[in-house]
Amino acid sequence: xxxxxxxxxxxxxxxxxxxxxxxxxxxxxxxxxxxxxxxxxxxxxxxxxxxxxxxxxxxxxxxxxxxxxxxxxxxxxxxxxxxxxxxxxxxxxxxxxxxxxxxxxxxxxxxxxxxxxxxxxxxxxxxxxxxxxxxxxxxxxxxxxxxxxxxxxxxxxxxxxxxxxxxxxxxxxxxxxxxxxxxxxxxxxxxxxxxxxxxxxxxxxxxxxxxxxxxxxxxxxxxxxxxxxxxxxxxxxxxxxxxxxxxxxxxxxxxxxxxxxxxxxxxxxxxxxxxxxxxxxxxxxxxxxxxxxxxxxxxxxxxxxxxxxxxxxxxxxxxxxxxxxxxxxxxxxxxxxxxxxxxxxxxxxxxxxxxxx
Amino acid sequence: xxxxxxxxxxxxxxxxxxxxxxxxxxxxxxxxxxxxxxxxxxxxxxxxxxxxxxxxxxxxxxxxxxxxxxxxxxxxxxxxxxxxxxxxxxxxxxxxxxxxxxxxxxxxxxxxxxxxxxxxxxxxxxxxxxxxxxxxxxxxxxxxxxxxxxxxxxxxxxxxxxxxxxxxxxxxxxxxx
Numbered sequence: 001x002x003x004x005x006x007x008x009x010x011x012x013x014x015x016x017x018x019x020x021x022x023x024x025x026x027x028x029x030x031x032x033x034x035x036x037x038x039x040x041x042x043x044x045x046x047x048x049x050x051x052x053x054x055x056x057x058x059x060x061x062x063x064x065x066x067x068x069x070x071x072x073x074x075x076x077x078x079x080x081x082x083x084x085x086x087x088x089x090x091x092x093x094x095x096x097x098x099x100x101x102x103x104x105x106x107x108x109x110x111x112x113x114x115x116x117x118x119x120x121x122x123x124x125x126x127x128x129x130x131x132x133x134x135x136x137x138x139x140x141x142x143x144x145x146x147x148x149x150x151x152x153x154x155x156x157x158x159x160x161x162x163x164x165x166x167x168x169x170x171x172x173x174x175x176x177x178x179x180x181x182x183x184x185x186x187x188x189x190x191x192x193x194x195x196x197x198x199x200x201x202x203x204x205x206x207x208x209x210x211x212x213x214x215x216x217x218x219x220x221x222x223x224x225x226x227x228x229x230x231x232x233x234x235x236x237x238x239x240x241x242x243x244x245x246x247x248x249x250x251x252x253x254x255x256x257x258x259x260x261x262x263x264x265x266x267x268x269x270x271x272x273x274x275x276x277x278x279x280x281x282x283x284x285x286x287x288x289x290x291x292x293x294x295x296x297x298x299x300x301x302x303x304x305x306x307x308x309x310x311x312x313x314x315x316x317x318x319x320x321x322x323x324x325x326x327x328x329x330x331x332x333x334x335x336x337x338x339x340x341x342x343x344x345x346x347x348x349x350x351x352x353x354x355x356x357x
Numbered sequence: 358x359x360x361x362x363x364x365x366x367x368x369x370x371x372x373x374x375x376x377x378x379x380x381x382x383x384x385x386x387x388x389x390x391x392x393x394x395x396x397x398x399x400x401x402x403x404x405x406x407x408x409x410x411x412x413x414x415x416x417x418x419x420x421x422x423x424x425x426x427x428x429x430x431x432x433x434x435x436x437x438x439x440x441x442x443x444x445x446x447x448x449x450x451x452x453x454x455x456x457x458x459x460x461x462x463x464x465x466x467x468x469x470x471x472x473x474x475x476x477x478x479x480x481x482x483x484x485x486x487x488x489x490x491x492x493x494x495x496x497x498x499x500x501x502x503x504x505x506x507x508x509x510x511x512x513x514x515x516x517x518x519x520x521x522x523x524x525x526x527x528x529x530x531x532x533x534x
Contacts, residue, residue, distance in 0.1 A: 017364045024360040038365055047363040072460060072494050074370035084363045115430045118460030118491070166365040174490050177456030301396050301510070304428045347430035347457070 015064060016081060021046065038166055039088075040158065040186060047087040055083035058096040060357060067100060068107020071114035073169025077103040081167055082159075089159035094137040095152055097357045098214060099159055102127055105216045106163070110349040116218045117170040121250060122182035123218050123345035126260065127160055128330070129191040130203050131212035133355055141191035143334030146222065157187030184221050190332050196265035197331035198272030203352050205278060210354030217260050217328070217350040220249065222340035225267075233271040236339075237281065241288035243341045244320050253300040254346030255309060255322030261285065261329045263339045268331045278329045286324035290317035304346070374496040377473040379534040380446065383409060387418035389445030389474075391437070393429040393462055394422055396510030397517050398452035401479060404521035405449055405528060412525055418445055423465075429458035433465050442472045447532050451479030452509050453488045460491055467495045477531050481507035501531040 021028055029046050033039040045051070056063050056079060063080040070077050082099050091099070106113050106125065116123055129139050140150035147154055169175040178185070192202050199205070203213035223243050230236045244251070244259055251257040261281065263271070271281060294314025296303070303309075306322040321327065328350065333339075380386060390406045392399040399420075406417040419441065424434025433441075441448055448469050453459035462478050469476040478500060480488040485504045492500035505520050506512075 014368055016367045018361045019364055021360040021362050024358055029362065032362075033365075036364075046360060047365065048360060049363070052363060069370045072491065073366075075366060076368045076370060078367060080363075081365070081367045084365050088365060112431070114460055114464070115457040119430070119457035120455050121457075162365065167367055169366075169494065174487075175494070177459070177487055179456075302394055302429070347428070 016084065018049070037171060040161055040165060042186075044088045045090050047084045051087045052080065052083045055086050055091070055093050055096055056080065058093040059083070059100050067103040070106055070163070070168035072117055072175045073167070075167035075169060077107065077163060077167045082163065085162040085166060086159045089162055090151070090155040091159050092137070092151065095156050097212070097355050098129055098133055098137065098156060101214050101353050101355045102160055102216065103163060105214060105351040105353050106168070108351045111216060111218065111351050112348045113168065115347050116345055117164060117168055117176050119345060120177045120179045121345050122178050122180055122185070122220060124182060124184040124188045125160060126184070126217045126219055126342055127157060127189040128202070128215040128217070129189065130194070130201055130214065131210065131355070133212035134191040139191040141193035141332055145190045145193075145333045147187065153189045153191070154187055157189030160189065161185060161187060182221050192330050193265060193332045196268070198268055199278045199331070202328075202330040203354075206352045208352050208354055212355035213352055214355060215350055215352040217258060217342060217344070218348045219260060219342040219344045222262065222342050225339045225341060226337060227267065228337035231270060233274050233276050233284070236267050236270060237284050238288055240339065240341060241285055244285065244289035244343070245291050247299050249343040250346035251320050251343050252296060253302065254304045254344075255306050256304065256326065256349070257321060257344035257346040258326045258328055258350055259285075259321060259344065260342040260350070261327060261339070262332050262342065263329065264333045264336055265331055266335065266337055267339045281329045282324045282327035285327050286319050286321070289320040291320070292316065293318040374467055374471050376497070376499060376501070377470045377475045379475050379532060381533060383413035383415040383447065383529060383533060386415045386446035387444060388415050389419040389441045389448040390417070390421065391433060391441060391448055391450035391465060392420065392422055393451060393458055395429050395452045395454060395458055397512060398479070398509065400514060400517050401505065401509060401521050402449045402451060404518050405524060408522055408525045409528060413529065429455075430461060432461055438465075438468060441469060442474055445474060448474055448476040449479065449528070450476060453478050453480040454484045454507065454509055456487070459484050459487050463488060463491045463495060463500065466500055467492070467497050470497060470500070475501065475532050477501045477503050477528055479503050479505060481505050481509060483507035503528050503531060
């Protein structure tokens with residue numbers, strides 16, 4: 001045999017098995033699933049053939065098509081398995097194209113799902129939904145975007161986690177060694193608030209020009225940035241920089257890690273009103289989120305840096321990430337004076353794909 | 358009333374892997390060390406390689422990191438894998454003493470065993486169970502695992518060297534039959 005680093009997509013898998021559930025009560029399903037080591041601990045919707053077929057009706061293609069092979073279990077994620085886990089999570093069929101694309105994205109080698117699932121770090125894949133599917137499938141891009149309260153965000157994020165638990169085998173203790181886990185491992189799905197953004201759609205800035213798209217970034221829970229005082233970009237972004245420049249996160253020793261800077265619409269409007277582009281924000285944060293190189297060296301014996309970073313003298317400021325392009329900026333959330341930063345697990349790159357259909 | 362529901366996990370991909378044939382003795386063999394860069398992994402493995410060579414008449418042929426751009430949380434590069442396969446008869450790798458480094462060190466171990474290079478992966482008491490489960494998940498439940506005290510990172514050099522020396526007999530047993 002050989003272990004491939006491709007996505008494993010394209011071939012055909014056998015149809016998953018059907019189980020007898022003695023009673024159709026929620027408790028009976030929970031007990032059956034728990035006894036087999038399945039589920040996320042919360043109540044589940046029974047994945048009956050009728051419900052799964054209704055979900056599959058919202059995606060074209062062979063239900064047994066393998067969208068990707070997900071480590072560490074090397075489970076073959078088919079359209080039918082995506083539909084089964086979508087039913088379990090409580091999804092509406094309208095979100096199926098988003099979930100099918102998410103399964104493909106999780107299998108991209110750049111995302112390093114094997115490492116993401118295996119690590120002791122609390123990392124969870126953040127799914128960001130972009131474009132027309134946001135409104136069409138009922139995603140919330142505004143107030144309370146991280147939840148709770150919106151079915152699409154809550155259940156799509158949960159379905160991604162159920163795919164990881166069931167198909168990828170990321171059970172805590174076996175396939176997932178996360179020391180503490182984190183709340184976003186239950187569900188971590190938001191939408192870009194394009195209507196409130198002063199800049200072009202995020203996928204277009206990454207070269208993906210499609211009516212709808214998704215991005216997956218494997219990171220920590222959001223770290224809040226509160227600034228209600230500033231009327232110019234500098235002070236707002238300086239606060240963002242202080243949130244970025246901490247040593248408890250993997251971005252500090254791993255220079256390829258990305259930061260997702262999720263600006264609230266009001267902060268973004270203040271920044272754009274001064275004529276700043278999305279790239280200007282990234283460049284400024286790259287300049288400002290720094291600490292003396294010697295502090296990094298004292299804090300981290302083992303460093304995955306760009307070669308040039310080792311040459312920066314101890315007393316000189318060193319950026320928290322190896323390149324300004326690692327700082328990804330988009331607008332989400334509702335009214336108010338908060339933004340947030342989602343640091344990376346480190347050895348992973350975000351993936352943006354067009355939503356199929 | 359009985360209802361039918363789907364199982365949520367589906368089929369899995371890779372086939373099982375078997376261990377590479379073990380030599381009867383290490384005399385004359387070429388030992389490789391694949392250091393994943395975790396704190397003290399290189400110190401431990403290099404010493405272990407030196408002691409194995411001194412005890413058995415083997416030679417320490419290669420001491421290498423995982424390659425440019427690679428580290429504990431990624432696989433070793435193709436070039437390093439090719440070099441280990443061509444220039445070594447046995448390999449020592451690790452350390453598997455966190456989540457992602459365990460997964461990728463075991464992955465490298467499985468790749469080397471598949472290429473007919475007997476390989477010992479060094480783990481710690483804290484990650485021994487995980488190492489075994491990950492190896493089983495990759496189709497190699499009988500992986501050659503050397504267990505050291507936990508943690509390696511932050512432990513004084515002299516202690517690490519003593520742990521390496523104390524493990525030589527066990528590692529010889531793992532690599533031979």
